[in-house]
Amino acid sequence: xxxxxxxQQILAAKAGIEEAPTPxxxxxxxxxxxxxxxxxxxxxxxxxxxxxxxxxxxPEKVILAFDHYVPSPNEQTTGQMNVLAEWVVEQGITHFFxxxxxxxxxxxxxxxxxxxxxxxxxxxxxxxxxxAFGAFATGIGHTDLGEVLGTGELWLKVPETHRVILEGELxxxxxxxxxxxxxxxxxxxxxxxxxxIEFHGPGxxxxxxxxxxxxxxxxxxxGAMAGMFLADELTEAFLDGQAKLPYEQVTPSATATYxxxxxxxxxxxxxxxxxxxxxxxIDSVASVAxxxxxxxxxxxxxxSSWGDIQxxxxxxxxxxxxxxxxxxxxxxxxxxLKRMNETGVSNQLIDAGAMIGTPGCxxxxxxxxxxxGEGDVCVGTMNRNFPGRMGPGEIYLASxxxxxxxxxxxxxxxxxxxx
Amino acid sequence: xxxxxxxxxxxxxxxxxxxxxxEYLNTVPDEExxxxxxxxYDAAFSDRVSHGDILxxxxxxxxxxxxxxxxxxxxxxxxxxxxxxxxxxxxxxxAINVGLPIAEVPGIxxxxxxxxxxxxxxxxGIVENVTRDESFQINPLPPSLLDILSAGGLIPYRRNxx
Ligand code: SF4
Numbered sequence: 151x152x153x154x155x156x157x158q159q160i161l162a163a164k165a166g167i168e169e170a171p172t173p174x175x176x177x178x179x180x181x182x183x184x185x186x187x188x189x190x191x192x193x194x195x196x197x198x199x200x201x202x203x204x205x206x207x208x209p210e211k212v213i214l215a216f217d218h219y220v221p222s223p224n225e226q227t228t229g230q231m232n233v234l235a236e237w238v239v240e241q242g243i244t245h246f247f248x249x250x251x252x253x254x255x256x257x258x259x260x261x262x263x264x265x266x267x268x269x270x271x272x273x274x275x276x277x278x279x280x281x282a283f284g285a286f287a288t289g290i291g292h293t294d295l296g297e298v299l300g301t302g303e304l305w306l307k308v309p310e311t312h313r314v315i316l317e318g319e320l321x322x323x324x325x326x327x328x329x330x331x332x333x334x335x336x337x338x339x340x341x342x343x344x345x346x347i348e349f350h351g352p353g354x355x356x357x358x359x360x361x362x363x364x365x366x367x368x369x370x371x372x373g374a375m376a377g378m379f380l381a382d383e384l385t386e387a388f389l390d391g392q393a394k395l396p397y398e399q400v401t402p403s404a405t406a407t408y409x410x411x412x413x414x415x416x417x418x419x420x421x422x423x424x425x426x427x428x429x430x431x432i433d434s435v436a437s438v439a440x441x442x443x444x445x446x447x448x449x450x451x452x453x454s455s456w457g458d459i460q461x462x463x464x465x466x467x468x469x470x471x472x473x474x475x476x477x478x479x480x481x482x483x484x485x486x487l488k489r490m491n492e493t494g495v496s497n498q499l500i501d502a503g504a505m506i507g508t509p510g511c512x513x514x515x516x517x518x519x520x521x522x523g524e525g526d527v528c529v530g531t532m533n534r535n536f537p538g539r540m541g542p543g544e545i546y547l548a549s550x551x552x553x554x555x556x557x558x559x560x561x562x563x564x565x566x567x568x569x
Numbered sequence: 570x571x572x573x574x575x576x577x578x579x580x581x582x583x584x585x586x587x588x589x590x591x592e593y594l595n596t597v598p599d600e601e602x603x604x605x606x607x608x609x610y611d612a613a614f615s616d617r618v619s620h621g622d623i624l625x626x627x628x629x630x631x632x633x634x635x636x637x638x639x640x641x642x643x644x645x646x647x648x649x650x651x652x653x654x655x656x657x658x659x660x661x662x663x664a665i666n667v668g669l670p671i672a673e674v675p676g677i678x679x680x681x682x683x684x685x686x687x688x689x690x691x692x693x694g695i696v697e698n699v700t701r702d703e704s705f706q707i708n709p710l711p712p713s714l715l716d717i718l719s720a721g722g723l724i725p726y727r728r729n730x731x
Contacts, residue, residue: 176711176713189594189595189636190635192595193637197724200724201723201724201727202727202728202731219595224596226595226596227595227596230595273635274635275633275634275635275659289635289659290635290659290662291635291636291637291659291662291663291666292637292663293637293663293666293667293722293723293724294662294663294666297723305713339582339629339632340581340582340628340629340655343629343655343656343657343658344658371632373629373632373657373658375658428582515586515591515634516586516590516591516592517591517592517594534584534586534633536584536586536587536609536633537586537587537609537610538586538587538590538609539586539591
């Protein structure tokens with residue numbers, strides 16, 4: 151490996167150059183994985199043809215998951231999915247995950263696609279999630295997808311990197327999502343536009359893999375191109391026996407330079423929310439406690455791993471959802487759903503009054519299911535609360551624990567009061 | 570590439586869900602997306618837009634989802650160019666790829682009001698507020714990207730080169 155930050159080293163390796171590239175430089179890189187889903191693959195397939203390519207250059211690197219519109223909400227979508235299912239066979243794409251398998255990012259994490267040092271280009275902005283494993287993973291659009299499908303390569307601009315040092319452990323009742331929201335408050339939605347973020351420090355070892363996913367996932371909301379954790383023993387243990395590619399740990403060199411460095415005291419955190427309508431509109435749960443809640447939604451690539459659902463279920467602890475509040479739980483993958491069934495969590499949540507959805511994105515982006523009405527308030531474990539994201543209502547982003555406490559009370563509730 | 574027209578001024582942080590809401594993503598063909606442009610920001614926006622108008626935006630324009638429908642909706646609404654203080658990364662790439670002229674001019678919002686006549690010259694790297702007789706430097710676009718944009722996007726660019 152060359153010198154430089156993780157981003158510089160991975161991009162240099164994938165561009166086949168020896169020297170560390172300078173931030174701002176454009177490199178043509180070959181990704182290890184090309185990710186797309188039911189929304190992006192259809193236009194991506196057409197763009198590829200319009201760009202003049204009949205064949206996918208590297209079908210063995212393509213991952214396609216039907217996750218956004220599952221089960222299909224309308225005729226057009228079903229038609230497009232049918233076309234895609236044929237295209238996959240025609241092009242020899244084998245890493246195909248049909249409707250019901252789960253969210254692309256969660257599937258990839260769970261099945262060992264996301265590995266340290268790999269380069270993942272995904273036609274989905276939350277591709278940054280795979281930084282949890284030390285991958286350089288970033289989102290692209292449909293024409294870019296067409297280009298990388300057709301050629302197996304793409305130009306990328308080498309980013310500057312911010313270094314964040316995490317100190318200490320999460321206090322009781324405080325979740326990795328609160329840490330993610332705390333970082334959001336620091337960086338804001340503009341703090342890392344086109345940059346990479348590296349997470350270092352003793353606090354990292356205290357974070358489980360699914361918690362790192364939550365944090366890496368939110369970095370795109372800071373404008374970041376990638377957000378990366380250094381792989382450690384936990385990463386290796388997780389990948390043991392299931393990594394899809396041989397991997398090499400990438401460590402920033404001593405000469406790596408950073409555009410900023412900040413120390414973040416994890417211990418000082420309290421339960422947080424992002425209030426409507428911006429992901430950096432952060433306040434304490436306490437400050438909005440008592441706000442009446444119409445819908446609680448647990449799911450999305452930000453918070454739907456088995457660990458997240460388990461935290462939510464533990465907090466519910468046999469309680470029921472308050473009258474007048476809907477609870478929707480959508481596991482990130484089929485495997486997570488099976489674990490929910492095996493451990494009795496599904497029945498516990500159904501008895502509590504929950505609706506359990508098909509593994510996938512669920513109501514996250516307002517295209518089907520769980521649409522909010524005018525004036526409705528949703529507490530959700532997702533990553534976006536933009537105006538109109540889930541219909542005309544208001545979204546508060548929160549942790550699974552805050553979501554559970556709020557579901558029980560029918561109003562936004564500090565989980566430490568329930569613990 | 571030169572574009573000239575009256576301005577519509579937008580705030581900071583206009584995200585892609587506001588530019589084109591999720592419900593239109595796979596139900597509306599590209600050419601018809603213009604009718605819904607910025608609907609999540611202002612339901613009547615498309616009624617106020619005429620061919621050749623210029624969008625002036627604040628920081629971080631186009632943050633959020635990677636949906637390419639966002640710059641396509643703006644292009645299909647006939648908007649000549651988007652001048653913003655800064656662009657979100659994926660939107661920036663997508664805009665170039667679909668041939669929507671974009672120009673990054675820090676501080677521009679303070680120098681433009683709605684309906685001011687704006688002239689954008691990408692080759693010269695200059696944005697002018699004709700109404701106020703002020704001009705501003707564009708953060709330069711690398712020549713390779715300017716070529717793609719001038720061709721009208723990546724698809725025509727590749728066709729021309731074949
Ligand atoms: S869960 Fe939501 S944020 Fe994640 S990929 Fe699906 S729609 Fe996007």
